[in-house]
Amino acid sequence: MSPLLEVEDLHVEFRSRGSAVNAVNGLSYTLHEGETLAILGESGSGKSVSAQAVMGILDTPPAYVTKGSVRYRGTELLGLPERRRRAYRGANIAMIFQDALSALNPVHRVGDQIAEMLIVHRKMSRRDARARAVELMDRVRIPSAASRINDFPHQFSGGMRQRVMIAMALALEPDVLIADEPTTALDVTVQAQIMKLLSDLQDEMAMGLILITHDLGVVADVADRIALMYAGRVVEEADVEDLYARPAHPYAEGLLASVPRIDVRGRELTPIKGAPPNLAAIPSGCPFHPRCPRARDRCSREVPGLRLLRAGEGSPDRSGARSGALSPESHRSACHYAEEVSGGR
Amino acid sequence: MVPVLIGTTLLIYLAVFALPGDPIRTLGGDKPMPPAVYQALRHHYHLDEPLIVQYGQYLWGLLHGDFGETLNGQPVSDVMKTDWAVTARLAVTAWIFELVVGIGLGVWAGRRKGGVVDTLVLSGTTLVIAIPVFVLAYSAQLLFGLKLGWFPTAGTDDGWPYSYLLPGIVLGSASLAYIARLTRTSLVENFRADYVRTAVAKGLSRRRVLVRHTLRNSLVPVITYLGVDLGSLMAGTIVIEGIFNLPGIGGQIFTAIQIKDGPTVVGIATLLVLVYLFANLVVDILYGVLDPRIRYE
Numbered sequence: 001m002s003p004l005l006e007v008e009d010l011h012v013e014f015r016s017r018g019s020a021v022n023a024v025n026g027l028s029y030t031l032h033e034g035e036t037l038a039i040l041g042e043s044g045s046g047k048s049v050s051a052q053a054v055m056g057i058l059d060t061p062p063a064y065v066t067k068g069s070v071r072y073r074g075t076e077l078l079g080l081p082e083r084r085r086r087a088y089r090g091a092n093i094a095m096i097f098q099d100a101l102s103a104l105n106p107v108h109r110v111g112d113q114i115a116e117m118l119i120v121h122r123k124m125s126r127r128d129a130r131a132r133a134v135e136l137m138d139r140v141r142i143p144s145a146a147s148r149i150n151d152f153p154h155q156f157s158g159g160m161r162q163r164v165m166i167a168m169a170l171a172l173e174p175d176v177l178i179a180d181e182p183t184t185a186l187d188v189t190v191q192a193q194i195m196k197l198l199s200d201l202q203d204e205m206a207m208g209l210i211l212i213t214h215d216l217g218v219v220a221d222v223a224d225r226i227a228l229m230y231a232g233r234v235v236e237e238a239d240v241e242d243l244y245a246r247p248a249h250p251y252a253e254g255l256l257a258s259v260p261r262i263d264v265r266g267r268e269l270t271p272i273k274g275a276p277p278n279l280a281a282i283p284s285g286c287p288f289h290p291r292c293p294r295a296r297d298r299c300s301r302e303v304p305g306l307r308l309l310r311a312g313e314g315s316p317d318r319s320g321a322r323s324g325a326l327s328p329e330s331h332r333s334a335c336h337y338a339e340e341v342s343g344g345r
Numbered sequence: 346m347v348p349v350l351i352g353t354t355l356l357i358y359l360a361v362f363a364l365p366g367d368p369i370r371t372l373g374g375d376k377p378m379p380p381a382v383y384q385a386l387r388h389h390y391h392l393d394e395p396l397i398v399q400y401g402q403y404l405w406g407l408l409h410g411d412f413g414e415t416l417n418g419q420p421v422s423d424v425m426k427t428d429w430a431v432t433a434r435l436a437v438t439a440w441i442f443e444l445v446v447g448i449g450l451g452v453w454a455g456r457r458k459g460g461v462v463d464t465l466v467l468s469g470t471t472l473v474i475a476i477p478v479f480v481l482a483y484s485a486q487l488l489f490g491l492k493l494g495w496f497p498t499a500g501t502d503d504g505w506p507y508s509y510l511l512p513g514i515v516l517g518s519a520s521l522a523y524i525a526r527l528t529r530t531s532l533v534e535n536f537r538a539d540y541v542r543t544a545v546a547k548g549l550s551r552r553r554v555l556v557r558h559t560l561r562n563s564l565v566p567v568i569t570y571l572g573v574d575l576g577s578l579m580a581g582t583i584v585i586e587g588i589f590n591l592p593g594i595g596g597q598i599f600t601a602i603q604i605k606d607g608p609t610v611v612g613i614a615t616l617l618v619l620v621y622l623f624a625n626l627v628v629d630i631l632y633g634v635l636d637p638r639i640r641y642e
Binding site: 052055057059082086087088089090091094095097099102103104105106107108116117120121152154165168 | 537538539540542543544545546547548549550551553557558561562635636637638
């Protein structure tokens with residue numbers, strides 16, 4: 001059986017007046033059923049752009065998918081005519097966005113925005129669709145949903161708005177949910193509630209969840225696997241515990257070292273030196289080499305590929321079930337000296 | 346609204362009566378007027394009383410629907426009734442034209458920024474804005490009225506809408522250009538909004554994304570302009586009515602200013618102010634309909 005979602009060697013380019021910025025450079029990942037894959041990376045690492053490319057909602061122009069493949073249950077989505085592609089959007093692969101206030105249409109009632117999914121895709125009557133919208137709002141735990149269906153987005157709090165977004169995305173029971181920084185705009189307490197809700201719903205509906213974030217804490221709590229992005233490609237991909245315990249890329253190592261620790265007092269924070277690369281002029285060789293404490297001559301010449309370090313033996317996933325058959329619990333790294341990095345721990 | 350109404354009428358009133366010359370003497374023409382008649386007329390039109398009292402009496406009359414009397418002894422409201430209909434028809438024709446065609450062109454251009462249609466609309470509207478309205482009026486009259494014979498050249502013999510089409514189109518052309526540009530810009534801007542991306546991610550058709558999710562949000566500035574413009578169109582009819590020989594308010598107010606017919610000038614101007622204020626009120630209400638965030642509790 002083919003995996004839920006396979007992204008292979010995806011390239012996205014932003015073009016403007018003769019110059020091109022390479023936002024995504026050969027991104028590959030695989031999402032299995034019921035799995036939570038966290039795509040982790042700093043601003044400008046291409047996480048949101050790649051998600052939009054998978055959804056097929058890039059603004060073209062200026063953004064173009066120049067190469068690669070996105071397969072949903074074995075069906076190639078890139079290159080599908082717009083009409084057929086549209087049928088997958090929302091129905092099979094749904095997406096929620098960072099700022100629900102701007103992502104919801106300010107002039108339509110929330111009930112209608114949720115119902116629209118069912119009216120358009122399922123040809124439901126408005127009446128039935130709105131009744132279903134109330135159920136969905138209940139399901140994402142919006143209190144007294146029936147009385148709030150006619151409210152507008154600005155009448156909701158930030159957390160409730162994000163719940164409306166989630167209800168809308170789940171209206172057609174998609175297999176894949178892409179959450180693009182779903183909690184970044186929220187208070188810490190509300191963040192926790194939303195993450196809890198997402199992971200509960202994921203279990204109930206057996207969805208694959210792609211969680212795009214730059215928050216290491218959020219990832220540790222809910223993700224099964226992590227794909228760490230740098231300069232538009234995956235530099236390390238592993239099981240969450242494995243990556244936190246034995247990072248195999250100097251960038252991951254640097255990120256983990258920079259996290260403030262509650263158990264070590266008075267320690268100075270250790271930042272990663274330098275700045276993220278300019279995507280219009282990505283460094284030769286390994287894109288991380290100018291910032292890498294372990295860099296050698298070879299690193300500026302040869303581009304390291306993402307290679308397998310350890311094949312997985314099927315460790316328990318977040319729900320406690322052994323999912324070795326579904327998810328190859330392997331550890332990949334795009335560093336010439338990955339063994340040295342991970343062996344140093 | 347009330348302070349604005351009082352303020353504007355007072356201003357117009359003062360302006361008209363500050364004009365040099367004596368309206369009663371103008372009424373007499375070249376012939377000398379007996380002093381007794383002169384005094385009687387002055388008294389009849391309350392011109393012997395202080396200006397502020399005159400204004401007070403005028404306002405009091407206005408509140409009772411009395412626009413006063415012209416210097417010919419006709420009630421101003423009668424004069425306005427016939428002419429008003431002509432001007433209103435002309436302005437509404439122009440307004441509908443700029444609303445439908447302006448928004449239509451704007452949407453067509455805004456759908457693909459930088460495309461052929463967009464470039465054509467942008468350059469076309471610039472041209473229309475740059476040409477003075479009377480040049481446009483005479484050219485249209487010559488081309489469509491005389492050479493092609495599609496429309497009547499002047500007068501109102503063919504009734505509404507036929508007689509009003511050509512003058513209406515000319516009158517509305519400049520505003521049409523602004524509306525097309527405003528719609529286009531607003532649409533292009535809104536296409537970049539997050540909620541439009543959400544709508545696309547919901548798997549909606551291009552058309553549904555445009556009509557249901559983008560257009561309505563883009564129309565707020567356009568509606569503002571349209572509302573204000575209805576008032577401006579009324580006031581802007583003077584030139585067009587002259588060229589197309591339409592017996593409307595514009596011609597009336599022009600003559601009235603020349604013969605210093607105070608009550609007529611103030612009456613017409615007041616009515617224009619009222620239309621303007623009313624249009625603005627409607628716009629304010631429409632805001633709430635278009636965008637629930639600006640709904641008044």
